[in-house]
Amino acid sequence: MKKKTTLLDLANALGISTSTVSRALQNNPRISKSVREKVLDLANELDYFSNKFPDAIVPKKLNAIGVIVPKISYHLYAMAISGIEKVAEENGMHIIICQSDESYQREKSLTKELLDIGVSGLIVSLAGETKQFDHFLELKEKNIPLVFFNRQCDEVETDKVVIDNFKASYDATEHLASIGCKRIAYIGGPKILQISNTRLQGYKQALIDANIKVDEKQIEYCNFTRESNLSAARKLLYSPNPPEGILAFSDQVAIAAMLAAKERGLNIPEDLAIIGFNNEPVNELLEPSLTSIDQPAYAMGYESAQLIFERIKNHSKPHTQKVLKSELIIRNSTNKNKLK
Secondary structure, three states, X not given: OXXXXXXXXXXXXXXXXXXXXXXXXXXXOOOOHHHHHHHHHHHHHOOOHHHOOOHHHOOOOOOEEEEEEOOOOOHHHHHHHHHXXXXXXXXXXXXXXXXXXXXXXXXXXXXXXHHHOOOOOEEEOOOOOOOOOHHHHHHHHOOOOEEEEOOOOOOOOOEEEEEOHHHHHHHHHHHHHHOXXXXXXXXXXXXXXXXXXHHHHHHHHHHHHOOOOOOHHHEEEOOOOHHHHHHHHHHXXXXXXXXXXXXXXXXXXXXXXXXXXXXXXXXXXXXXXXEEEOOOHHHHHOOOOOEEEEOOHHHHHHHHHHHHHHHHHOOOOOOOEEEEOOEEEOOOOOOHHHHO
16 A cells, blocks of 8 residues: 655655644745745645545545635635625535635645545636646546636636626726826736736727727736735836826735825826726725726626536536626726816
8 A cells, every 4th residue: 555645754855844844734924935835846746635634534525615716815705705605505515715825836735635625616716826727627637516717717618707807907998098098007917817918908909999009118017916016016107108097907906006106296096097906895995096897706706606516416518607797986096077
């Protein structure tokens, strides 16, 4: 019989203590990202996770759905989880909630661990770092129900719940042009993130239709950390031709742009109009209040859970992509009419 991999085996192989290995596997913030990734890589290589749970105490299928989101603290995901939980309760199941913290390695590790403990299916919104999808293709090979929501990819054919990100971005950019902005910037997420690139295409098409030249110098990217968000905004606002309007990938990125604008001595919306995505509750409390694209977060979760239970009941049914409606909520960060 093959010897089971232990924490001590991982520690000895890496030359670190077992306590460090344990903390790394639990994503403890005291452990550096590089050490966590080395531990996770070796754990996956040695098939550590499949040995964590003895066969005697693990059922073939757990009465639970696994949910992996980039960050539970994001309002969109908190609301989506509520929608998922509602449907799970109606179907007599529990949910196991995990966050990838925008890490591909952690997302991959969580997927394997949830699969090993026997969840009945997975509902996932992709991490910002994810550009390889073998861990999800493995689910498909094993006929494990999988639903992507909000952030998805074309490389894996499965059920999906999204908004029309092209149209949402187009409408937001069109709004900036309609209030007189000529130089309009876009701050996207990581270049590898499909949802960010779809929004970029909507932004570009709206500029073309408004007879505004697409300027690649007005496009920046960030990785969702506070410093990265601020850095992207500062690069635009301290450039020789700063934008008059900014469409940001998320409200967190938009708020960073507002901070950078105030740091630069710019008035919003007189000197700079800003639009975010997600319509966080805090947007109404900001000064000025933030214009944002409202996504039906609860409905995204609810519909994703409906799809996973439909898939559990019928593995052979055609894959479904549900496209939900979004809405541009106009507030003072773009309300130039209020100034007249």
